[in-house]
Amino acid sequence: MMLYRFAHKTGSYGVTIKEENGDQVLVQVEQVIKHPKQGDLHNPKETENVFFHERKALSQFEKRYAQKSQLKQFDVEPMSYCDSLQQAISNLEAKLKSQDSLHASMSLENLQRLKQDYGIQYKQNFE
Numbered sequence: 001m002m003l004y005r006f007a008h009k010t011g012s013y014g015v016t017i018k019e020e021n022g023d024q025v026l027v028q029v030e031q032v033i034k035h036p037k038q039g040d041l042h043n044p045k046e047t048e049n050v051f052f053h054e055r056k057a058l059s060q061f062e063k064r065y066a067q068k069s070q071l072k073q074f075d076v077e078p079m080s081y082c083d084s085l086q087q088a089i090s091n092l093e094a095k096l097k098s099q100d101s102l103h104a105s106m107s108l109e110n111l112q113r114l115k116q117d118y119g120i121q122y123k124q125n126f127e
Contacts, residue, residue, distance in 0.1 A: 001016055001030070001078060002016065002017070003015065003016060003030060003031070003074045003075075003076065003078060004016070004017065004027070004071040004072060004073065004074050005033060005071070005072040005073070005074040006027055006029075006064075006066060006070060006071055006072075007070065008058060008064065009036055009041070009055070010034075010036045010037040010041065010055070011032065011033075011034055011035060011036035011055075011057055011058065011088075012032075012033040012034035013029050013030075013031065013032055013033055013057075013058055014029075014030050014031040014032075014033055014074055014076070014078070014079075014084070015027035015028060015029055015030060015064075015066075015071070016028050016030055017071075018063060020068075023067055023068050023069075024065055024066075024067065024068075025065070025066055025067075025068055025071065026063055026064075026065055027063065027064055027065075027066050027071070028061055028062070028063050029058045029059065029060060029061060029062045029063075029064075029081070030060075030061075030078065030081065031078065031079050031080070031081055031083075031084035031085075032057045032058075032081070032084045032085045032087075032088040033074075033084070033088065034088055034091070034092075035057050035085070035088040035089050035091070035092045035111075036055035036056070036057060037055065037092075037107070038052070038053065038054060038055055038106070038107035038110040038111065039052050039053060039103060039106065039107060039110075040052060040053060041053070045101070045103045046103070047102045047103050047106055052106055052110075054110045054113065054114065055110075056114060056117070057085060057088065059121070060081035060082075060122070081122075082122050082124050082126075085118060085122075085126070086126055086127065089111060089114075089115065089126060090127070092107075092111065093108060093111060096108050096111075115127075
């Protein structure tokens with residue numbers, strides 16, 4: 001299975017190509033490389049007077065249209081979606097825990113809720 005790196009908003013995913021139509025490709029999410037950041041994307045790190053968004057990772061097997069130029073070669077050992085999601089969450093949490101800010105603590109609260117949602121969605125515990 002050939003994986004490509006696909007960035008979507010602030011997340012990054014390992015995807016496979018399902019269809020090609022000229023420069024448009026239909027990709028399917030196979031694994032999570034980087035979990036989306038939490039909060040207001042237009043005002044990064046802001047917590048006051050902004051809507052602090054909870055941002056979920058794209059779902060397993062979710063399909064998106066992309067330009068071929070958005071895909072980068074991605075040579076890694078394929079990993080199960082749930083294992084890759086856990087790794088992406090852990091990486092983001094470690095980064096946030098090293099920051100002493102309201103933004104980081106609000107982001108960590110979002111991730112706690114998201115882990116519960118993911119647990120229900122994928123019938124697996126996320127730490």
